[in-house]
Amino acid sequence: xxxxxxxxxxxxxxxxxxxxxxxxxxxxxxxxxxxxxxxxxxxxxxxxxxxxxxxxxxxxxxxxxxxxxxxxxxxxxxxxxxxxxxxxxxxxxxxxxxxxxxxxxxxxxxxxxxxxxxxxxxxxxxxxxxxxxxxxxxxxxxxxxxxxxxxxxxxxxxxxxxxxxxxxxxxxxxxxxxxxxxxxxxxxxxxxxxxxxxxxxxxxxxxxxxxxxxxxxxxxxxxxxxxxxxxxxxxxxxxxxxxxxxxxxxxxxxxxxxxxxxxxxxxxxxxxxxxxxxxxxxxxxxxxxxxxxxxxxxxxxxxxxxxxxxxxxxxxxx
Amino acid sequence: xxxxxxxxxxxxxxxxxxxxxxxxxxxxxxxxxxxxxxxxxxxxxxxxxxxxxxxxxxxxxxxxxxxxxxxxxxxxxxxxxxxxxxxxxxxxxxxxxxxxxxxxxxxxxxxxxxxxxxxxxxxxxxxxxxxxx
Numbered sequence: 001x002x003x004x005x006x007x008x009x010x011x012x013x014x015x016x017x018x019x020x021x022x023x024x025x026x027x028x029x030x031x032x033x034x035x036x037x038x039x040x041x042x043x044x045x046x047x048x049x050x051x052x053x054x055x056x057x058x059x060x061x062x063x064x065x066x067x068x069x070x071x072x073x074x075x076x077x078x079x080x081x082x083x084x085x086x087x088x089x090x091x092x093x094x095x096x097x098x099x100x101x102x103x104x105x106x107x108x109x110x111x112x113x114x115x116x117x118x119x120x121x122x123x124x125x126x127x128x129x130x131x132x133x134x135x136x137x138x139x140x141x142x143x144x145x146x147x148x149x150x151x152x153x154x155x156x157x158x159x160x161x162x163x164x165x166x167x168x169x170x171x172x173x174x175x176x177x178x179x180x181x182x183x184x185x186x187x188x189x190x191x192x193x194x195x196x197x198x199x200x201x202x203x204x205x206x207x208x209x210x211x212x213x214x215x216x217x218x219x220x221x222x223x224x225x226x227x228x229x230x231x232x233x234x235x236x237x238x239x240x241x242x243x244x245x246x247x248x249x250x251x252x253x254x255x256x257x258x259x260x261x262x263x264x265x266x267x268x269x270x271x272x273x274x275x276x277x278x279x280x281x282x283x284x285x286x287x288x289x290x291x292x293x294x295x296x297x298x299x300x301x302x303x304x305x306x307x308x309x310x311x312x313x314x315x316x317x318x
Numbered sequence: 319x320x321x322x323x324x325x326x327x328x329x330x331x332x333x334x335x336x337x338x339x340x341x342x343x344x345x346x347x348x349x350x351x352x353x354x355x356x357x358x359x360x361x362x363x364x365x366x367x368x369x370x371x372x373x374x375x376x377x378x379x380x381x382x383x384x385x386x387x388x389x390x391x392x393x394x395x396x397x398x399x400x401x402x403x404x405x406x407x408x409x410x411x412x413x414x415x416x417x418x419x420x421x422x423x424x425x426x427x428x429x430x431x432x433x434x435x436x437x438x439x440x441x442x443x444x445x446x447x448x449x450x451x
Contacts, residue, residue: 032368171366178359178369196324196332196367216331267433268440270329 002064004029004151004183005050009059012045019045021207022059027185027200029150032177034194034215035187036277037204043187044084046204047153050185051081063151077106080149084156086140090129094122094139098146105147113146116172133160141169145176154186158193170197195273203280210280215273222276225253227266235266243279254279319356320349324365332367336375344384344399355385355393 005027012020020042027033035043048054049061052068052075061068068075088097094117102108117124120138128136137160144152152173158166174197176182188194191201201218203210211218222242225235229251232244243254254271271279320343322336330338343349356364361372376393379385387393421431 030370032370167366171363174362174366174369175359178362178372196365196371199368199370216333219331264434264437266437267430268437269433 002029003027003062004031004064005185006062006065007059008062010049010056010061011058012042012049012054013057018207020049023209024059025209025212027183029183030177030181031200032174032184032198033186033200033202034191034198035185035202035204036189036191036194037187037210038189038281041205042207043204044155047081047155047185047187050151051079051153052076053081077147078150080144080147080152082137082140082144082152082154082157084159086137086160088128088136088140091127093125093127094131095124097128097139097143098124101143101146107148109146109148112148113142116142116145120168134162134165137161138165138169141172145172148180150181150183152182152184152186154184156187156189158188166193173197191274191277201273201277203277205281211276218276219270219273221257222271223255223257224269224271224275225251225255225266226269227251227253231263231265242276243282319354321356322361322365324367332365333371333374333378336361336372337378340375340379340384341399344395345401347398349395349398351395351398353395354391355379355395357392 003026005025007023007025010020010023011018023046035046037043045054049056050063050068052063052072055069063075064078066074068079089100092100098110098113101113102110114124117139120135120142122131122135122139128139131139137157141154141157144154157169161169170193173182173184177184186194186198195215199215200213201215202212227235227250229246229249232241232246232251232253235241235253235255239258240256241253242256245252254275320340322339324332324335328335340349340355355376358369358372358376361367362369376385376387379393380387384395384397384399385393386396418431421434426434
């Protein structure tokens with residue numbers, strides 16, 4: 001299987017602060033990956049490293065087997081990148097931007113850009129700076145798609161769009177993914193809108209990967225349990241407890257199950273992806289109160305997993 | 319051509335909803351042998367979902383030998399499903415009613431009954447998937 005993205009002990013530091021720390025991962029082509037986490041978690045840093053805009057402080061990043069920072073000639077035509085503030089040349093008209101795209105990109109597809117902008121009622125003679133924030137985001141995406149990339153990196157693409165624009169945007173992105181086997185890595189604060197369109201989830205916080213894996217698998221293996229408080233410790237010995245709340249007698253747990261079945265004392269409920277994301281982020285908040293360093297929790301082969309699971313069990317406050 | 323829809327709140331994974339909707343259409347005669355399923359792109363754009371979800375559903379239908387995918391042409395129905403026998407429905411329903419009576423006698427309220435059913439369903443699914451793995 002060919003790899004869109006390979007990270008080997010990837011680390012990035014700004015001054016004394018680590019933005020990403022020791023991350024190893026392989027991402028096969030054709031996935032649509034949601035990269036979620038709070039502000040300052042390292043999402044933008046990862047996307048910029050993959051686009052070759054930043055150089056790693058340690059370790060390496062490979063895009064389709066090449067170093068994106070050094071082998072720009074090979075990589076740039078294959079990567080589409082839309083930054084968070086979707087920068088456009090504000091004084092250029094939309095038509096000027098299309099001309100620029102066509103002259104600078106060998107694989108340029110004028111038809112897809114024009115079709116998309118017509119569908120969105122964005123006038124080609126308008127200056128980019130006069131468009132609304134949502135429209136600018138749509139223009140930036142249209143330009144990135146027309147480039148016909150194999151890997152699309154999108155930093156908070158939905159932030160400035162209304163619900164209808166989001167749906168249109170995701171529809172086009174999914175259509176292109178189905179047609180051309182595009183690999184997509186997109187970052188977001190929230191997962192709600194992305195649950196149906198992504199098949200892979202990476203939860204990043206405080207420079208570390210908290211959870212990474214196939215979304216169906218993540219949903220299948222996480223459950224909420226309600227049962228007697230006295231039995232909570234027994235559950236924690238077998239399963240990974242991500243979140244726990246205790247009442248006087250009753251305990252509510254969010255666990256990652258490890259294959260074994262539960263006894264009848266526990267009532268089991270499905271959880272949404274959003275609840276899972278929030279639980280992992282909440283776990284981080286607990287760590288920070290304890291002033292310990294969070295360790296990455298692995299979901300699958302190919303992800304960092306040294307001592308993580310044991311450690312999370314031991315250090316989760318009871 | 320069949321058009322899919324997704325129930326966001328059912329708790330059934332999207333790929334399985336697509337599988338079930340094809341099975342249901344086959345049972346009801348809305349889809350027949352030789353009919354083409356929508357292309358992956360068509361489903362993806364209609365439902366705004368991940369292409370791999372659709373591929374997974376179509377693979378599952380192929381595995382059940384209900385459809386076959388012909389490269390460059392599409393995915394076609396090759397076998398149809400007979401309607402579920404109403405007779406077996408009635409028998410199952412009677413034994414379920416008896417089971418519900420027993421559960422109420424044992425002191426379970428409706429929520430515990432649902433919870434117990436869901437937990438058992440989940441366990442049997444897990445055992446099944448371990449069996450096939």
